[in-house]
Amino acid sequence: MSSLNLVPASTEDYRRIAERKVPRFLFDYLDGGSYSETTLRANVSAYQDITLKQTVLKDVSSVDTSVELFGTTYSMPAGLAPIGMGGMFGARGELQAKAASDALNIPFVLSTVAICSLEEVAQVSDKSFWFQLYMLRDRGAVQQMLQRAQNVGVDTLVFTVDLAVLGARYRDKRNGLSGGTSLGGRLRTALNLASKPSWIKSVGLGGKPHTFGNLEEYVPNASRPDDFQAWITQQVDSTVTWKDIEWLRSIWPGKLIIKGILTEEDAKQAVQVGADGIVVSNHGGRQLDCVDATINVVSDIKSAVGDATTVILDGGIRSGQDIFKAYALGADFTLIGRSWVYALAAGGQRAITDLLATFKAEIEISMALTGITQSQDIDHRVLKARA
Secondary structure, eight states: OOGGGOOOOSHHHHHHHHHHHSOHHHHHHHHOOSTTOHHHHHHHHHHHTOOBOOOOSOOOSSOBOOEEETTEEESSSEEEOOOTTGGGTTTTHHHHHHHHHHHHTOOBEEOTTOSSOHHHHHTSOSSOOEEEEEOBSOHHHHHHHHHHHHHTTOOEEEEEOOOSSOOOOHHHHHTTTTTOOSHHHHHHHHHHHHTOHHHIIIIIITTOOOSOGGGTTTSTTOOSHHHHHHHHHHHBOTTOOHHHHHHHHHHOOSEEEEEEEOSHHHHHHHHHTTOSEEEEOOGGGTSSTTOOOHHHHHHHHHHHHTTSSEEEEESSOOSHHHHHHHHHTTOSEEEEOHHHHHHHHHHHHHHHHHHHHHHHHHHHHHHHTTTOOBGGGOSGGGBOOOO
């Protein structure tokens, strides 16, 4: 069956459709990782090594997947992770994602390098959303964006700390997305675009402008994502230390979540500087290759910090059962990354909504067949002990 005629039932189905619909350089930007992509693959495959313990003859006629996080009740322990250039995969893609997350009552995290701006996303509904930010060399720009976030009602900041240098992503280089300024690179991009007329119509033309909405005032002459690349590269700050996070904590009045934690030591440091939460993350395998899959370290990190901070996990989540396993291993919440963008590229807001509904149903089924009716009761007891 052609992937374009496929009725999608899983993340992989949406991925196959997305691969056919979007230009190759964009698909590889979304789908790829750094170097040999060892961590990228491990993030996904590690979930398959975790075995559930089926339990029968329990009254599971009523199953509740809802959880409370930072004083807000969400329908399931998952939100939409920040993804750069989301609006290149669907017309004004971040707006569609925000609407889908609102419909299912889960948080949406807007990326610094989103196509749509803070102000545009805030117009989707009166429901608050989260904002992801990097420590830029221009600290004034950081302060300005924090103020803009406050102005539109953002009360939760997700601060990414694993970008001291940019990871090398070979797929991007091969496809001309990075270092593709040669004539050959430009020709490859042009030919690839020409092969995707439906994307050109719906996103290329229908989704304009293709700028990074949050950064427009800092790169005033930019008209497309490529134009922002040099500025962003210059702004990556390799001098950032925990002292800078202390400064951030002193000026940000809302919830502060530190994203990019992979060790118990760094998790404890985040607690010391006053983080309300951490995201156990390896940047989706896009920064340092050959580091641990996040699902393999979340239990030890949770044990190290206990209830002193909220532990969120991202990386490799491709199903509701993956969310269930992460929760059982100690994560208080999870963030869904690539999966929602595959769905966006495959079918827009409706596809994101359908995928999230599938994830929620998979959590419900996993709970029922392990004898659990309340999400807060999900713990290591639903997992089969490893030999």
